[in-house]
Amino acid sequence: MIAFAIAKRIFIQMFRDKRTLALMWFAPLMLFTLMYFLFTSSGTDTTYKVGVYNLNPEIVENLEANHMKATVFSSEEHVAESIKNNQLVAFIAQEDAGPIDITYENSAPAKSAVVRAKLQAAIIKLQLGALTSLAQQAVAANPSLAQAVPQQPAINELYLYGEEDSDYFTTISPILLGFFVFFLVFLISGMALLRERTTGTLDKILAAPVRRFEIIGGYLLGYGFFAFIQTLLLVEFVVHVLHVAVAGSLALVMLITFLSALLALSFGVLLSTFAASEFQMVQFIPVVIIPQIFFSGIIEVGTLAEWLQFLAKFMPLYYIGNALQSVMIKGGTLGDIGNDLLAIVLFISIFTGLNVLGLKRYRKI
Known part of the structure; x- marks a missing residue:
């Protein structure tokens, strides 16, 4: 068949193009590894530097026991300069028994939130210690009160899903898996067909007695093989090298990832028909790829406005991310992700049909 002949030619071209193979097969491994270390290396032992003035020593002690480095100042004047010169996250001051004044550096609001929470915890610990001491004194004076003190x-x-040590990377790893496959296959397939069009290869194929669906079928078959290898490499690497937990079936993860690659392949080929150069193909990325990231599960779709939740239903990455999260985190079965798989297959069918129709721009067969 013509489709197999086109696929064979793609095999030969791809195996000769070592750079494209490296981008398709090994770039996702490096990107996923980088994301793994970025998210898992930021532990909870980070120490924050704060300045204190006239603060209760027990509060200072509680702060230092909770990964805070307190520098004691003899004055609360020139707070801004003290924060800048000593690289403090916050400056905490108290006038005798008055209120506690906190000045945050706040270039990174997340650090300010951590200091605020740790200070509140230190104050609560001080108050609980005082209450416990009073309770012990009361019980010592009247032992019958011991029965009135509630026991903790x-x-x-x-945990229904995950473990106690589950972190943020565990949550987003299914989303990253789907996105890396989708983005790289989209980019490579779109660029490849565009190159064939601009170099005249596609015109030569269209000059032969071949049907449009055979041409599209050949491209999907040829690049689909390399997408399948990419799926095997990436999933095996993520699970067995990076040890990302998969609560459900590994075969389902591979199926979803492979369908994601086919979806990206058909989508990339479709958009390449509207691009006159590689630069125009790249220009599609901020329009059709980046918006989908926000609906892939990075942000909880259920918390968005209703019109945004409705818009998410038209984003392929929404179904890809949802299906992968269901299997990898929740241990979902084929029945649980049936609707997501149906939507992915529907997108593939629509894009493939549009690809066949799109070839009419170059020749009517």
Whole structure:
């Protein structure tokens, strides 16, 4: 068949183009590894520097026991200069028994929030210590009060999904997996067909007695093979090298990822028909790819406005991210992700059909 002949030619071209193969097969591994270390290396042991003036020593002690480095100042004058010169996250001052005044550096609001939470925890710990001391004194004076003091019950924590040490990377790893496959296949397939069009290869194919669906089928078959290899490499690398937990079936993860690659392939080929150069192809990325990232699960879609939730239904990455999260985090089965898979297959069918119709721009067969 003509489709197999086109696919064979693509095989030969791709195996000769080592740079494209490296981009398609090994770039996702490096990107995923980088994201893994970026998110997992930021532990909870980060120390924050704060300046204190006339603060209760017990509060200072509680702060330092909670990953805070307190520098004691003899004056609360020139707070701004003290923060800048000593690279402080905040300056905490108190006038005798008066209120506590906090000045935050606040170039990174997240750090300010951490200091605020740790200071509140230190104050609460001080108050609880005082209450406990009073309670012990009261019980010592009147032992019958011991029965009136409620005992703290034991707390047993159970998790429906994930483990106690699950981190943010565990949540976004399915989304990253789907996105890297989708983006790179989209870019490579679109550029490849565009190059064939601009170099005249596509015109030569169209000059032969071949049907449009055979041409598109050949491209999907040829690049689909390399997308399948990419899926195997990336999923195996993520699971067995980076040890990302998969609660559900690994075969389902591979199926979703492969369908994501086919979707990106058909989408990239479609958009390449509207681009006259590689630069125009790149210009599509901020229009059709980047907006989808925000609906892929990075931001909880259920918390968005209703019209944005409705808009998410038209984003392919929404279904890809949802399906991968269901399987990898929640242990979902084929029945649980059936609607997402149906939507992905529907997108592939629509884009493939539009690709066949799009070839009419170059020749009517």
